[in-house]
Amino acid sequence: MEVDPGFGDLLQQAQQLTSDMDSGGDLPRVQRNLHQIAETGERLWSRTAQIGQDSTDVRASILLGSKGFDLPKISQKLEGLSTAKTFEPLEPLRDTDINGFLRNERENALLAAIEQARKNTSEETEKRHWSGLEEEWEREKQKILNALIGSGQDIRDFTQESESILSDSISMQGRSAMDNVEMAYARQVYMYNDAVIQGGTRPSLVDMFSEVANKLDDQNVIEIWQMVQHMVDIPLTASSNMLSARTGKKMQIALVGQALKYLELSYKSYIQKTIYGNLQKAQLGGIPGSYHLVKSFLNIRLPTNTPGLEDGLVDGTPVWAFVYYCIRCGDLNAALQVVNKAQQHLGEFPSYLKEYMGSDNRRLSHNNETKLRLQYRRSIRNCSDPYKRAVYCIIGCCDPKEDHSEVAEKTDDYLWTKLNQLSYDAGSNDTNTQQDRMTLQQLQVMMLEEYGESHFNAYQNPYLYFQVLLLTGQLEAAIDFLSRVERLRSHAVHVALTLHEMKMLLLPNSIQAQLLSKENADPSGIRRLNFSRLIMMYTRKFEATDPREALQYFYFLRDVKAPQGENLFMSCVSELVLETREFEMLLGRLERDGTRKHGAIDKFQADTGKIIELVALDTENKGLFEDAVKLYDLANNHDKVLELLNKLLVQVLSQAPSPQSNKDRLNQMAISIAERYRALGHEGTVSNTSTFYLLLDLMTFFDLYHTGKPDQAIDAMQHLKLLPFTMEDVDTKVNNFKHYTDEVRRSLPDVLLATMNILYTQYKHIRTSGAQGQSSLIGRGLVATSSDGGKETFINYLRSQAKSLITFAGMLPYRMPGDTNARLVQIEVLMN
Incomplete structure (x- = not known):
């Protein structure tokens, strides 16, 4: 047995070869450095590469030839393969082939219609998507702009105001986010609005706010209201153009x-x-x-x-x-x-x-x-x-x-x-x-633009600069400046309320303008104050904790129109309700007898139903359908209540009942509304009403199905007369299907599967336990004709019902989910 040489043996052999080479005297030994060795290697490689392709082909021919393949013929066939398109016709149509021409034109027309429909759908979807994004961004932009303090002209003070916003948010952890000054002003606003609503002589708003200033014991604030008292004590004429009056x-x-x-x-x-x-x-x-x-x-x-x-x-x-x-x-x-x-x-x-x-x-x-x-x-x-x-x-x-x-x-x-x-x-x-x-206009330009805030060191002496602007008739600029000083903002807002009630403010054409803006046609020195933004900016601080007080301030916007033309007061109320979710406190609630308990909005004697419906519409557009149902119910829009409830119920219809689940909550709300509508009547359409009560019955059917009560469930389904249980009823039920709403059609696949599963459950039960066959037949009005107690008759009865359901599903002019028909057929096969 040979033994493999070890490392020592190899070393000895290598040394022996070296000594043999050194002892040879016929040829001299060649010495080469690394560079020479690299050049020689590259030269040898270039020689090998020249014959590499030929040797590769030779090797391939030998390999494939040993298996019976002819390499040259295979190469020719591969090169001759056609690259024609898959959908090109194998042979052209002849000019006289009218049937083929018409068939081709029909298919082309269908394909063109499908492609055009797909393109239109895609464009419409994209258009609606971007439209929705723009509307959402517009709402968010308004919120951001209302939350920002100032007109964007004073960047230097922005960080200070940002810190104030942060401190406001921190201080809102208590019951109210309003300080004592804001609360004192809010009480006067409430009393003033109450007097306005009651009618008669309106109290002097400037005198009411001056009382607040006197109680604050701050001489600077007292002087602010003394100035305002003087500036509003002028004879005012009813003018539709305040710009011409102010410049007159x-x-x-x-x-x-x-x-x-x-x-x-x-x-x-x-x-x-x-x-x-x-x-x-x-x-x-x-x-x-x-x-x-x-x-x-x-x-x-x-x-x-x-x-x-x-x-x-x-x-x-x-x-x-x-x-x-x-x-x-x-x-x-x-x-x-x-x-x-x-x-x-x-x-x-x-x-x-x-x-x-x-x-x-x-x-x-x-x-x-x-x-x-x-x-x-x-x-x-x-x-x-x-x-x-x-x-x-x-x-x-x-x-x-x-x-x-x-x-x-x-x-x-x-x-x-x-x-x-x-x-x-x-x-x-x-x-x-x-x-x-x-002129006064030249003096205004000099004070506001030439000298400006830096000359008067305005943020260190805010009262002085406010005085300069107010006494030179620049009412809007004075309010804007004061509102940018966080500790004086409440005073600025109530000065604006006073001047707005006196019809002395110049307002921009758009409520989306900056807080202080200038129209192209306005003379120099004239500025316009976005009064709406000022109010919404001010209430943003406390509307979450004091929605009633915010509502009082929104009432001053009742004559302002929003971009879409709606009343800005109503729009602000809608946003306030959605932000605070204080539905009952602000809008009221519905009692069991159908009467509405008044909310805070009723104090203003406005069209409360219209306001509630607007809030409901905004809620629906935001996808908050449950809240929208309650709001539409509060506004007595019964048809919209039923429409939204139908959309909600169909989403949870086939789910298993579970406490505290979405289905349980929706079921309780739907049953409560159904009982009230039956007792007190409603104004819903026949289509929405019938769909609503049918979905409630289907929910009962699914509850029985999931709780293991198949006999009661199948009886409930037969009473609904939605599905055919005999072949004679198939055509009638298919025709009736056309009259159902989309919500019922969407629920039909789950109803069919649940019904087939019940039939299969009964089938398995009767197969394993035939003792109840007789009683089951009697319960359905059938007579047992065999000695097995009616077992086989009942099985055939179940099979006929399953066949009716399969036939009905196949004849429906409705595209059901792909696996529904397969599962129905599978269950029927198991029953046969």
Whole structure:
């Protein structure tokens, strides 16, 4: 037995070969490096590759030839195979083959119709899909935009507002998401709406909200409502075009006049506080009136030896400073008293002041204004007394670009000066006059666009910037700015409510516009406030926890139209109900006797049924069919209730009964509605009603089937007369099938299978236990004719019923699921 050599033997043999090579002396030993070895290898490989294909063919011929295949002939056959299309005809149709031509045309027409139907279906499906997505996105976009704070113009404050939104969501864990300020305002809104609904004289909304401000004990908030009280206290005329009214001379004069009145009263209050804080230096005395009040104020503020003051003193007080501060307090009579005491030094100015006082809008006649302007340009402009220059500019509307910084130290003073210098004669053709004048529109553009929020450091001084915008007649911009400050948003919303009820707000044409927007045709300085968005943005915070309060705010939108033309109040109510799911509290509920218990919506005496039906429609469109059934029932739309219930019942019809399941819940709701409709009547169509009660009976049939009561189940099915149990009834039942609704047709496959399974169960039972054959025959009115007690007769009876069902299923003009017929036939085969 040979032994395989080990590693040591191999090593010894290799060493022996090496020694033999070294000992050979005939030929020298060749030495090569790695590069030379690689070149030699590549050269040998190239030689081998040239004959590789031929050797491959030779090897293939040898291999296949040994098995009886001829390789050249096989190659020829493969190359000659036709690549004709599968659906091409094997032989062309002859021109005289009319039958073939017609058959071909018919098939082509069918194929074309099928392809066109498929294409149309695909396009329609895609169109509806994108339409549904667009509608859903539009709703979500509205929610997102309403949740966002601001108009999108101030990106710098966006993070601060985002944090405030987050803090709001965290604080909503309590019973209410509203703070004490919001609740106080909400109580006033409730009382106001209640008064509006009851009819009669409406209370003053601005006074009601001012009461809230006074109770808050916040001086800044009190001043906000004092400003609003002044700005709304103007004569309003019923105008369908608020833009033309706001840009008209009459309303502009009224707004500016109220703004001046507020600034003058607040400055007089400031003077009084200054005096009472320094009574010793003021030397007020006991005589009332603005004359002595201003004189005491100047004792504190302006030393008599101040350089640059002209035209002497009146009662020891510089005359022009005395006049200026009397006018600044709004007391022109006091100013005239000062002027009369120094008229020998003032030239024609006393006559100018008297005319200024006697005019309706504090304006001189054209001739006197021209004279005063000329005098100002010649001498007054370059005088050293800043008070004299300021008084001339105010009385004659001179030099509106002059800031008068020596006199107007605060923003209030600057604003008061500019408002006094406004011109309302926009139609003047004098170019030089126009250049030397300032209109309210120009002042608005300067405050909002040229200076803007950064100049006034608005977010550090929000009350000041709000005052600037409001008193220059920019009501919408003022509300928009204040609403972007989270802690002041509630005040902004209720200022907007006040102005909206006064019909003073400019609203955009679309409720989908930004919070603050500008139409293309609007003049410069005019902005529009999206009041609807402001309300929905405000209520978003607390509508989940305080839906009743949100409902009160939505009532202000009752006259606004949504994009689809529906009432925005109703749309907001619908969304509120769907978001909060407080159906009973908001919309009411249906009692057992069919009467509806009122909900919160009934307080507004609107068309409650229409609102409920709109909510039901929105609910149905969102696929919430169970909620939609309850809402349609609440709105007394009985036919829609039955229609949706039929769609719901058919989905759970064949399921096995189970506590707390969808089927159990739907069954209880359907039975409750059926009992009430039978007792009280309803307005549903015959088709939906008959389908509804048939589906309820079929549900009973399936419950008996799943609970192991086949005899009762088959009896129930026979009473329904839906299926044929004899061959004579097949044609009748097939014809009746055409009159059933789609819900019944969809349930038929499951009904057939369940009935066949019951027959097969009875068949197996009678086969294994024939003792009950006689009783089963008697129970069905049959007579046993055999000695086996009727067993065979009953089996034949079951087989005939199964055959009737199979025949019925085959004759139905309805495409059932693919496995239904197969399972029916399989069960019948098992019974035979």
